[in-house]
Amino acid sequence: MATSRSFAYNTGSPISGTDQVGNLAISVADQDYTTSPGGVQWWQGPDQDLGYVIAHTVPNDTQPTPVADYLYLDPTRLGNSAGLSNNNQTVQQQFGYIQSTLGTKSIGDNDIVMFSVLVSLGEPATLPDSHSIGIGTAAMNYNGVTPDPYNAYPGNDNQSMGYRSDGTIWYSGSQYVAGLQTWGDDDVIDIVINNNVNGMWVRVNGGYWNNNATHNPETNVGGIEIIYAPFYPVLCPGYVASMTIQNSAAYGTPRNCKLFGDETAAVGFNRAASLTEASFIEVANSVSGQDFASGNAASTWLTANGYWNSWTSFGSSGFQWMTINSITSTTATGIGQNSITISVTQSGGGMNVTNGMYNPTTFPEEYGVPFDGNQILNQNSGIFTATFSEPVTDALVGFASIGNPSTQVPIIVSAPFTPIWSTSTTFQNPVGVTQYTQLTGTEGFCIIRIDGTVSSVTFNYTASEYYCNVCFGFVDQNA
Numbered sequence: 001m002a003t004s005r006s007f008a009y010n011t012g013s014p015i016s017g018t019d020q021v022g023n024l025a026i027s028v029a030d031q032d033y034t035t036s037p038g039g040v041q042w043w044q045g046p047d048q049d050l051g052y053v054i055a056h057t058v059p060n061d062t063q064p065t066p067v068a069d070y071l072y073l074d075p076t077r078l079g080n081s082a083g084l085s086n087n088n089q090t091v092q093q094q095f096g097y098i099q100s101t102l103g104t105k106s107i108g109d110n111d112i113v114m115f116s117v118l119v120s121l122g123e124p125a126t127l128p129d130s131h132s133i134g135i136g137t138a139a140m141n142y143n144g145v146t147p148d149p150y151n152a153y154p155g156n157d158n159q160s161m162g163y164r165s166d167g168t169i170w171y172s173g174s175q176y177v178a179g180l181q182t183w184g185d186d187d188v189i190d191i192v193i194n195n196n197v198n199g200m201w202v203r204v205n206g207g208y209w210n211n212n213a214t215h216n217p218e219t220n221v222g223g224i225e226i227i228y229a230p231f232y233p234v235l236c237p238g239y240v241a242s243m244t245i246q247n248s249a250a251y252g253t254p255r256n257c258k259l260f261g262d263e264t265a266a267v268g269f270n271r272a273a274s275l276t277e278a279s280f281i282e283v284a285n286s287v288s289g290q291d292f293a294s295g296n297a298a299s300t301w302l303t304a305n306g307y308w309n310s311w312t313s314f315g316s317s318g319f320q321w322m323t324i325n326s327i328t329s330t331t332a333t334g335i336g337q338n339s340i341t342i343s344v345t346q347s348g349g350g351m352n353v354t355n356g357m358y359n360p361t362t363f364p365e366e367y368g369v370p371f372d373g374n375q376i377l378n379q380n381s382g383i384f385t386a387t388f389s390e391p392v393t394d395a396l397v398g399f400a401s402i403g404n405p406s407t408q409v410p411i412i413v414s415a416p417f418t419p420i421w422s423t424s425t426t427f428q429n430p431v432g433v434t435q436y437t438q439l440t441g442t443e444g445f446c447i448i449r450i451d452g453t454v455s456s457v458t459f460n461y462t463a464s465e466y467y468c469n470v471c472f473g474f475v476d477q478n479a
Contacts, residue, residue: 003048003049004044004045004046004047004048005026005027005028005045005048006026006027006033006042006043006044006045007024007027007042007044007045007055007308008024008025008033008040008041008042008043008267009023009024009025009040009041009057009058009059009266009267010023010024010025010038010040012038012040015038015040016029016037016038017029017031017037018038019308021303021307021308022057022305022306022307023057023059023306024056024057024267024307025038025040025042026055026308027042041265041266043265043267045267045269046269046271048310049275050271050275051271051272051274051275051279051280051283052271052272052275052279052280052283052295052310052311053269053270053271053272053309053310054269054270054271054283054284054302054307054308054309054310055267055268055269055307055308055309056267056268056269056270056287056306056307056308057266057267057268057306058264058265058266058267058268060112060256070089070245070247070261071089071103071105071115071233071245071260071261072087072088072089072103072104072105073088073089073090073091073101073103073104073245074088074102074103074104074232075088077101077102077138077142077232078091078099078101078102079093079099079101079142079143079144079152080099080143081094081095081097081099081149082097082099082100082237088104089244089245089247090244090245091235091237091242091243092237092241092242092243093236093237093238093239093241093242094240095239095240096150096239096240097144097149097150097152098130098144098149098150098151098153098236098238098239099142099143099149099152099236100132100136100140100142100152100153100154100234100236101142101234101235102136102138102140102142102232102233102234103115103233103234103235103245104232105232105260105261106229106230106231106232107135107193107195107229107230107231107232107233107260108195108229108230109195109229109230110195110196111193111195111229112192112193112195112196112256112257113192113193113258113259113260114190114191114192114249114253114257114258114259114260115190115191115193115245115259115260116188116191116245116246116248116249116250116259117133117188117189117235117243117244117245117246118186118188118243118244118246119131119165119183119184119185119187119188119189119241119242119243120186120241120242120243120244121184121185121240121241122239122241122242123239123240124184124185126239126240127238127239128166129164129166130153130236130238130239130241131164131165131183131184131236131237131241131243132153132154132155132163132164132165132170132236132238133154133162133163133189133191133233133234133235133243134155134160134161134162134163134169134170134191134233134234135160135161135162135191135193135227135231135232135233135234136154136159136160136161136231136232136234137159137160137227137230137231137232138232139159140154140156140157140159140160140234141156141159141160142234144156151173152236153170153236153238154234155169155170155171155172155173155176156170156173157172157173158171158172158227159227160227160231160234161176161200161226162234162236163189163191163202165182165183165238166182167179167180167181167182167183167211168180169202169224171227176224177224179211180202180210181203181204181211182204183204187204187205188204188205188206188246188250188251189202189203189204190202190203190204190206190249190251191233192209192257193226194217194223194256194257195229197220198223198228199217199220199223199224199225200223200224200225200226201215201217201223202224203251205251206250206251206252209222210222216254217254217256217257218254218255218256233245233260245261270286270287275316275318276316276318276476276479277294277295277313277316277317277366280295280298280309280311280316281293281294284301284302284309284311285298287302287307288301288302288305288307295311295313295316296311296313298311299311312365313364313365313366314365314366315365315367315368316366316368317367317368318475318476318479319367319368319396319447319473319474319475320336320337320473320474320476320477321336321368321369321370321398321471321473322334322335322336322342322471322472322473323335323336323373323374324353324374324376324471325374327351327352327353327374327376328351329346329349329351329352330345330346330347330349330351331343331344331345331346331351332344332351332376334374334472336474337474337476337478338477340388340389340390340392340474340477341388341389342386342387342389342472343386343387343389344376344384344385344387344472345383345384345385346378346380346382346383346384346461347383348381348382348383348461348464349380349382350379350380350382350464351376351377351378351379351380352377352379352467353374353375353376353377354376354377354469355372355373355374356370356371356372356373356375357369357370357375357398357400357469357471358400358401358467358468359400359445360400363398363400363421363445363447364421367398367420367421367447369400369447369471370471375469375470375471376469376470376471377467378467378468378469378470379464379465379466379467379468380461380464381461381462381463381464382461383459383460383461384457384458384459384460384461384470385456385457385458386456386457386458386472387455387456388454388455388456388474390455391453391455392453392454392455392474392477393452393453393474393475393477394449394450394452394474395450395457395473396420396447396448396450396472396473396474396475397417397447397448397450397457397470397471397472397473398446398447398470398471398473399411399439399441399444399445399446399447399448399468399469399470400445400468400469400470401441401443401444401445401467401468401469402425402439402440402441402442402443402444402445402446402468403440403441403442403443403444403463403465403468404442404443404465405442405443407442407463407465408441408442409440409441409442409444409462409463409465409468410428410438410439410440410462410463411438411439411440411441411459411460412438412460412462413436413437413438413439413448413450413458413459414437414457414458414459414460415437415450415454415457416431416435416436416437416450416451417435417436417437417449417450417451418434418435418448418449418450418451419436419439419446419447419448420447420448420449421446421447422439422444422445422446422447423444423445423446424441424444424445425439425440425441425442425444425445425446427439427440428440435451441468457472
């Protein structure tokens with residue numbers, strides 16, 4: 001089952017039932033975040049089981065998302081001689097009437113958006129200036145029946161403005177701006193609206209905004225003053241023509257705005273390729289521009305600088321411990337990474353089951369020693385043999401509570417091993433510089449690694465006691 005959290009951009013007071021990191025609110029309580037607690041919009045983060053996640057704010061609300069709420073045309077605000085098709089994203093005019101249709105979504109007071117329209121002219125040479133694209137309120141004259149059906153273009157009244165195919169802007173029945181780029185059949189018209197500065201920019205096929213190389217909606221230079229919001233996109237195909245709302249921007253959108261109908265977010269995410277420390281450091285360095293030496297250092301810096309991250313050093317070593325699913329006094333079976341199975345025998349019997357390892361917090365969390373799930377309890381001396389269903393690289397054995405302060409328990413291993421970590425444990429019978437074949441515990445906890453490719457692990461648990469936990473595993477076989 002996937003593990004994820006909800007996030008919101010929150011510059012106000014902390015919201016009940018959340019954590020706050022910088023301007024990020026992060027879900028922690030079991031509540032419905034689709035109801036917008038705190039009066040902010042919440043977004044579901046990515047699956048944290050697939051890799052460590054870093055969340056950050058996007059204050060201008062331009063982070064792309066997989067969600068879309070496309071712009072459609074409103075059949076209730078449509079000229080009576082026009083028709084809609086293409087799931088209400090195309091309007092066509094079959095006759096010479098000049099009528100309009102409004103979009104279903106309004107552009108609000110603080111919106112910075114672009115909408116994009118593809119033009120198709122059936123008879124481009126006839127009435128070439130009859131085609132318009134613009135904006136209008138719900139009160140604009142879009143039908144044109146009164147006084148006639150030829151004057152319902154955007155810009156015919158003071159409730160609308162329109163960009164005509166002859167390169168002019170019209171408002172209140174008169175020409176408002178001239179000298180813009182003309183357009184016609186098969187052209188794509190982009191219109192940017194920034195209601196924070198009450199401005200509009202237009203272009204054709206990705207050309208200059210407002211037909212001027214210095215005009216730029218990203219810097220708010222050269223915007224054409226417009227009517228006050230809220231208002232709607234307005235399409236007026238004109239003589240034997242059609243216009244189609246575009247669901248993507250063929251020529252891109254300015255950095256400070258989004259395509260109208262795109263559902264963007266004020267939070268963004270980066271996810272590491274896996275749940276390893278190296279992978280987390282790599283994505284943290286990429287996001288921050290820093291050069292971290294450890295996951296803990298990366299997590300500390302990110303949090304201090306307003307980024308949330310899911311890093312935990314638990315399991316960051318990549319060690320893969322087997323899940324034990326059957327235990328008797330003399331046998332046990334389990335399964336691990338890549339569906340590799342294990343079969344365990346204990347010649348002296350005395351095996352039983354516990355939930356997780358004894359005192360698992362004794363182990364450093366990066367080794368990921370199991371806190372829960374079936375694990376083997378051993379209370380008798382005897383020969384352990386653990387056989388894997390296929391050869392594995394660098395097998396691991398973890399021991400919890402070998403012996404006790406008054407009783408030493410030696411364990412003799414049939415192959416040289418490398419100690420990975422230990423406490424209250426000593427190692428005997430050295431082989432070379434770093435390996436041994438025996439360990440002895442006095443309430444000892446340790447992890448050993450049998451290096452190289454092995455099919456089985458055998459050791460002699462030399463004394464009976466109550467009790468020691470034993471878990472088996474191997475290093476990440478996919479690394």
